Amino acid sequence: MPIDFRSDTVTRPTAEMRRAMAEAAVGDDVWGDDPTVLRLQREAAAVFGKEAGLFVPSGTMGNLCSLMAHCHARGSEIIVGSESHICHYEQGGCSSIAGIHSRQVPNEPDGTIPLPALERAVRTNRASCEEHSHPLDDHFPVTRVICLENTHNRCGARALPAEYLDAVGSLARERGVKVHLDGARVMNAAVALGVSPKRLVQACDSVSVCLSKGLGAPAGSVVVGEASFITKARRARKALGGSMRQSGVLAAPGLLALHKMPEKLVQDHKNAQLLADMLLKVGEKHVKSGLLRLDQEVDGGGLSTNMVYVRLSVAANPVISELGREGFLTAAEDDFTIRFVLHHEIKEGDVRCLVGKMVNILDKFENPAAGKNKE
């Protein structure tokens, strides 16, 4: 059986989850009759300190339902990070499906968006426009939401601190816009930062939380927020075809994901750190030659969680193929980058074994830039 480092989405339900699925009390959730879904929604809302929750089939739908709920008026705009999942990997659904304009603002390597850049990007009638005593320019869409992502996937699965979220929340309130958090891996962030999930997302109006990534459930996300927001998100879910019937069979493992799995994330983060440290140490010659570098080493700031991005000076795909032959599944993030994702099915011994193989494989690859200094 290969060791699968491609993503934490590959995690399979635990034996306890499978039992819970078999035994789940169910009903028709579109009629509001599924007790297990209702319980998951209630308990997720409590964990994140919000009024209500909504079970949705995926993280993509969680984000889209949330944005549709916040942006019911035509001509609405959201602000997204240039490296965000919403911007890169959701087919632009907020535009193609929901008619929402998205404005991208560059992310810092640690996943944050600088506050002055956010301040400049927001276009509303409130605060700065009133200061200058003129209404919003007719040319502009109306900004309704600032979207953040925590942990930030493309920025090395970095955890954004609560203080940063608070600062964005204050800015948003001052300007009359909402904050939506793509919290696909927000439990990783809370665990890494050592704060409660409730505290971490205190400043966010809505959060979409994936149960099916590091938390190990087979499917599903929960959106949490105010009750009136959840009512709108529920309507959006129906329009998107995401309302399910006896979905208690999925909510049951979701409850275990919510309550029991977060503690396991600690080990995933340790294993990611071990992988990064060992690659730097065992692969030192490749680091020195410039064949290999890690974000952790280069970008400095930011708190890493369960991913390690390895930047190569040679094409990633041949290295990935060789790793595959050795029994390690990995995926290219781009032509020169391999992403390693840690999760509860990967043990410390697997990491140690992978590093040995990876360094041996890299021995066969010449760094194309290495000879140039000699000239």
Ligand SMILES: Cc1ncc(COP(=O)(O)O)c(C=O)c1O
């Ligand atoms: C940050 C982030 N948001 C949203 C999603 C979408 O989740 P799903 O694959 O369940 O649609 C992902 C998926 O990997 C993600 O990494």
